[in-house]
Amino acid sequence: EKAGYDHYMRKEIHEQPAALRQTLSGRVDRDRGDVDLDVSFPQGYLDSLEEVQFVACGTSYYASLYGAQLLEELADVRTSVEIASEYRFNGGRDPWRTLVVAVTQSGETADTLGAIREAAGAGARTLAVTNTLGSTVTRETDETAFIRAGPEIGVAATKTFASQVTTLALLAVRMGRERGQLSAAEARDVLADLRGLPGAVQQVLDEDEQVLETAREYQDASSFFFVGRRFGYPVALEGALKLKEISYDHAEGFAAGELKHGPLALVDDDTPVLAVLTEAAEREATMHNVVEAQTRGAPAIGVVSSAGEGGSVDVALEVPSVGLFEPLVANVYFQLFAYHVANLKGRSIDKPRNLAKSVTVE
Numbered sequence: 001e002k003a004g005y006d007h008y009m010r011k012e013i014h015e016q017p018a019a020l021r022q023t024l025s026g027r028v029d030r031d032r033g034d035v036d037l038d039v040s041f042p043q044g045y046l047d048s049l050e051e052v053q054f055v056a057c058g059t060s061y062y063a064s065l066y067g068a069q070l071l072e073e074l075a076d077v078r079t080s081v082e083i084a085s086e087y088r089f090n091g092g093r094d095p096w097r098t099l100v101v102a103v104t105q106s107g108e109t110a111d112t113l114g115a116i117r118e119a120a121g122a123g124a125r126t127l128a129v130t131n132t133l134g135s136t137v138t139r140e141t142d143e144t145a146f147i148r149a150g151p152e153i154g155v156a157a158t159k160t161f162a163s164q165v166t167t168l169a170l171l172a173v174r175m176g177r178e179r180g181q182l183s184a185a186e187a188r189d190v191l192a193d194l195r196g197l198p199g200a201v202q203q204v205l206d207e208d209e210q211v212l213e214t215a216r217e218y219q220d221a222s223s224f225f226f227v228g229r230r231f232g233y234p235v236a237l238e239g240a241l242k243l244k245e246i247s248y249d250h251a252e253g254f255a256a257g258e259l260k261h262g263p264l265a266l267v268d269d270d271t272p273v274l275a276v277l278t279e280a281a282e283r284e285a286t287m288h289n290v291v292e293a294q295t296r297g298a299p300a301i302g303v304v305s306s307a308g309e310g311g312s313v314d315v316a317l318e319v320p321s322v323g324l325f326e327p328l329v330a331n332v333y334f335q336l337f338a339y340h341v342a343n344l345k346g347r348s349i350d351k352p353r354n355l356a357k358s359v360t361v362e
C-alpha cells in the first residue's frame with residue numbers, strides 16, 4: 001500500500017497536491033469571492049466574535065501559528081496561539097465571543113482535548129480542525145471543519161500540515177468576508193493563490209533531485225538552524241521539528257530576527273542555516289540575518305520566490321509565486337530535506353524511535 005514508495009512518509013509528501021485538491025474541493029466560490037466551509041456558525045457570530053484562540057501540539061501548533069497570522073491579515077480578528085498543554089482559558093466577560101479552535105490531525109491528542117474541555121467548560125464556542133471523521137475532538141466541539149488530507153500513516157506529519165494551513169486559510173477568507181474586512185475582489189485573489197497551491201507543490205516535488213544533492217552535501221553537519229519571519233517563522237519551526245524527528249540530528253527553528261539575540265553564538269561552518277526567503281517571509285530582513293550567519297562561516301540554503309532574488313545563498317530552492325502561501329510551499333522543500341537526510345542515514349523514517357502517531361496521554 002506504499003504504492004511503490006519506500007516509506008509512507010515519502011508517499012504522503014508526494015500526495016500533497018492531491019490532498020490539497022481534496023481540502024479545497026467544493027469549498028471555493030470564485031464567482032462570489034467567498035468560501036463554503038460546511039461549518040454552520042450562527043448568523044452574525046463570526047462578525048461579533050472578539051478573539052480566536054488556537055490550541056494544538058507539535059506540527060498542528062505550527063499550522064495554527066500560520067493560520068492565526070492569516071486570520072489577522074485577512075479577517076482582522078485578534079488571535080492567540082497556545083501550546084495545548086500550557087493552555088488556560090481566559091475569555092474576558094463574554095466567553096461565547098471567544099472561538100477556541102483545536103487543530104489536531106488525529107483528533108485524539110490528550111493535551112488538545114484537555115484544552116478544548118477547559119474552554120468549553122468556561123463557556124467558549126469551540127471548533128475542531130481535524131483529519132479524522134468520528135474522532136473524539138469532533139464529539140467535544142460545537143463545530144468541525146475536516147481538512148480532508150486522507151489517512152496519514154507516517155508518524156511525522158506532512159500532508160496534514162499543508163491541509164491544516166489551507167483549511168485555516170479558507171476559514172480566514174470566510175471570516176474576512178463576513179466581517180467586511182475583505183472585498184470580493186481581494187478574496188478572489190487569495191482564492192486564486194490557494195487554487196494554485198497543488199500545482200506549486202508539484203513543482204517543488206519535481207525538484208527532488210536538487211534536494212537530495214543538498215542533503216548529501218550537508219547531512220553530516222553538527223546542527224541545522226531553520227529561520228524565517230512572519231509566515232516563514234512557523235515553517236522554520238516545522239522544518240526543524242521534521243528533521244529532528246526522523247534524522248535524530250539536532251535542529252532548531254528560530255524567528256530570523258532572534259538569531260542575533262543568542263543562537264548566533266552557536267553558528268560556525270558546521271551549522272547550515274535553512275531560510276525561508278520568500279516575499280511573504282520578509283525576504284530582505286531575513287536575508288540580512290542569514291548574511292550574519294554566513295559571516296560566521298555557516299552555509300546558507302534559501303527557499304526563494306521564483307519572482308524574487310536569492311541574494312548570496314549557497315543553495316537556492318525556488319517556489320512558484322502563490323502570495324501568502326509561498327512559505328507553505330517552501331515547507332515541502334524542508335520535508336524533502338528531512339526525508340533525504342534521514343534516509344541517507346538509514347533511519348526508521350515511518351516510525352522514529354520514542355514517538356507515536358497519536359499521543360493520548362498528557
Ligand code: F6R
Nearest residue numbers: 058059060104105106109156157
Ligand atoms: C510531528 C507530529 C506531532 C503531532 C502532534 C499533534 O510530525 O506529528 O508533533 O503534530 O503530536 O498531533 P495531532 O495533530 O494529532 O493532535
